[in-house]
Amino acid sequence: MQMNRFDVIVIGGGVGGAGIAVKAASHGQSVAIIEQRDWGGATVTRGSTPKKVLLAGTEAHQQFRQQNGEAVPPVNWQRLAAHRDAVVSQTQERFKTRFQTAGIRTFEGHAQFVNDRQIQVNGQLLTGTHIVLATGARPRELTIPGSQWIQHSGSFFRCHQLPQRLTILGAGVIAFAIAGIASEAGAQVTLLQRNHVALRGYDSDFVAELLANLARQNVRVVFDDGLAELTRESTGIQVLTKQGLRWQTDAVYSALGRVPNVEDLNLPAANVITTTHGIQVNTYLQTNNPRVYAVGDCAATATPNLANYAIYQGKYLGDLFTAAQAFPITYPMMASAVFSAPRLAQVGCSTTIAQQSPATYAVVRQDLSQWLTYQRDYDESAQLKLVVHRQSGQVVGAEVISQQADVLINYLALLIQQKITPEQLHDTFFAYPSAAADLYGIWT
Numbered sequence: 001m002q003m004n005r006f007d008v009i010v011i012g013g014g015v016g017g018a019g020i021a022v023k024a025a026s027h028g029q030s031v032a033i034i035e036q037r038d039w040g041g042a043t044v045t046r047g048s049t050p051k052k053v054l055l056a057g058t059e060a061h062q063q064f065r066q067q068n069g070e071a072v073p074p075v076n077w078q079r080l081a082a083h084r085d086a087v088v089s090q091t092q093e094r095f096k097t098r099f100q101t102a103g104i105r106t107f108e109g110h111a112q113f114v115n116d117r118q119i120q121v122n123g124q125l126l127t128g129t130h131i132v133l134a135t136g137a138r139p140r141e142l143t144i145p146g147s148q149w150i151q152h153s154g155s156f157f158r159c160h161q162l163p164q165r166l167t168i169l170g171a172g173v174i175a176f177a178i179a180g181i182a183s184e185a186g187a188q189v190t191l192l193q194r195n196h197v198a199l200r201g202y203d204s205d206f207v208a209e210l211l212a213n214l215a216r217q218n219v220r221v222v223f224d225d226g227l228a229e230l231t232r233e234s235t236g237i238q239v240l241t242k243q244g245l246r247w248q249t250d251a252v253y254s255a256l257g258r259v260p261n262v263e264d265l266n267l268p269a270a271n272v273i274t275t276t277h278g279i280q281v282n283t284y285l286q287t288n289n290p291r292v293y294a295v296g297d298c299a300a301t302a303t304p305n306l307a308n309y310a311i312y313q314g315k316y317l318g319d320l321f322t323a324a325q326a327f328p329i330t331y332p333m334m335a336s337a338v339f340s341a342p343r344l345a346q347v348g349c350s351t352t353i354a355q356q357s358p359a360t361y362a363v364v365r366q367d368l369s370q371w372l373t374y375q376r377d378y379d380e381s382a383q384l385k386l387v388v389h390r391q392s393g394q395v396v397g398a399e400v401i402s403q404q405a406d407v408l409i410n411y412l413a414l415l416i417q418q419k420i421t422p423e424q425l426h427d428t429f430f431a432y433p434s435a436a437a438d439l440y441g442i443w444t
């Protein structure tokens with residue numbers, strides 16, 4: 001008979017939960033992981049995985065259009081969606097297999113606390129020395145008349161039929177990704193934003209360039225207005241804004257931020273405290289109950305809600321549980337990218353922060369659009385900004401706008417994190433011509 005007693009019980013089978021489960025098992029801990037919906041969580045099912053498959057198709061289409069003129073066949077959405085579904089289901093499968101290979105017991109169902117060491121799932125009782133919450137977050141809802149017609153961003157990334165006319169609520173990272181993909185695939189897109197701020201925290205010149213690019217893609221952006229009402233009509237959904245604008249659309253997708261999943265866990269049974277930002281944790285990712293920990297999007301940490309942070313936090317806990325001495329979590333510099341058209345990426349000190357302290361930082365701009373790597377791809381927006389610490393002369397941050405921004409930012413992250421000098425870089429041989437070989441010019 002299998003025992004239901006574990007060193008670690010993980011609630012949530014997303015990337016954060018997987019990070020802790022696999023790491024703890026690699027240290028010889030007995031581990032159970034519980035998932036109520038989809039293995040791989042938001043990343044694999046509704047987030048970056050389907051998004052990047054769709055993006056690969058629309059970016060290829062854009063390049064084909066640029067090379068061959070406008071009269072090219074449209075994106076074959078059905079084919080692209082089929083490829084996306086195959087990639088998503090194979091990735092989910094790999095997730096489960098990984099747990100099995102690592103000797104981790106998997107449970108499918110909704111988990112709840114019975115007390116601070118026992119979890120109930122599908123009528124079974126599991127007992128754990130440590131319990132880790134990795135329950136993620138869900139889309140923020142808007143309550144207006146007709147809000148039943150609003151779909152979440154995840155529905156866009158999983159849709160089989162591309163709506164001809166679509167409306168996106170919000171002007172954050174998800175809104176820009178949907179707008180880029182849908183407009184290239186031939187949809188008429190309107191983006192509705194409550195204020196005049198798009199992609200808060202990113203370089204304002206680069207955001208302006210992205211907005212100009214959306215305009216070239218015929219995306220309509222309505223700033224300083226909000227949704228008042230949606231009405232279903234025979235020919236579509238009628239949108240009415242607070243400023244009295246009206247238009248018809250076939251689908252409305254919301255991308256208004258995400259709220260942590262902390263309800264329905266019976267947290268009071270474990271005396272775990274939550275705030276509006278999620279489950280309260282200290283620098284050991286430990287809640288006010290020393291047996292219970294939280295990682296990823298459900299935890300109220302100061303880090304952004306991104307997959308790489310969730311994975312990093314999960315692995316940290318996996319090491320912490322078997323460490324001879326407890327050590328607090330510290331974060332390396334992490335790069336991030338907005339998968340807009342073109343992409344926008346950031347690492348280290350942002351130009352926005354640097355511009356607030358001009359005595360400390362200088363911002364150096366480089367136009368990359370005429371460099372071979374970018375020119376050959378018609379990457380006319382390609383630009384780089386480096387943030388230089390005036391006193392040390394060291395580069396401490398970078399922002400890039402380009403179709404390959406995520407590639408370049410990852411190289412720059414390595415150079416910045418390792419404090420690589422131009423001399424050290426020149427001792428390294430990169431294949432030429434390539435984005436890596438461009439680093440010689442960038443880093444001099």
Ligand SMILES: Cc1cc2nc3c(=O)[nH]c(=O)nc-3n(C[C@H](O)[C@H](O)[C@H](O)COP(=O)(O)OP(=O)(O)OC[C@H]3O[C@@H](n4cnc5c(N)ncnc54)[C@H](O)[C@@H]3O)c2cc1C
Nearest residue numbers: 012014015016036041042047111135136296297305306307
């Ligand atoms: C559209 C979109 C695009 C994104 N793109 C990127 C990107 O490009 N790069 C990036 O770094 N980040 C991206 N993110 C953010 C990234 O997806 C999240 O930061 C990441 O998924 C967080 O991982 P997690 O494990 O904390 O939570 P999740 O992935 O949300 O996993 C939590 C899991 O817990 C399960 N669960 C919840 N409650 C229970 C319960 N009581 N019992 C059992 N199971 C439960 C849920 O079903 C879910 O599967 C994107 C997010 C979205 C929505």
Ligand SMILES: NC(=O)c1ccc[n+]([C@@H]2O[C@H](COP(=O)([O-])OP(=O)(O)OC[C@H]3O[C@@H](n4cnc5c(N)ncnc54)[C@H](O)[C@@H]3O)[C@@H](O)[C@H]2O)c1
Nearest residue numbers: 170171172173174175194255256257258305306337338339
């Ligand atoms: N490439 C990436 O790194 C990536 C991609 C997608 C998602 N994500 C993660 O997912 C999270 C969610 O993405 P998102 O685009 O939904 O969030 P976001 O925070 O980037 O943008 C939210 C948008 O909704 C607006 N908004 C917020 N509350 C509102 C309200 N009550 N009424 C009207 N408008 C409101 C904001 O002004 C903003 O424009 C991100 O914060 C990020 O952590 C990351």
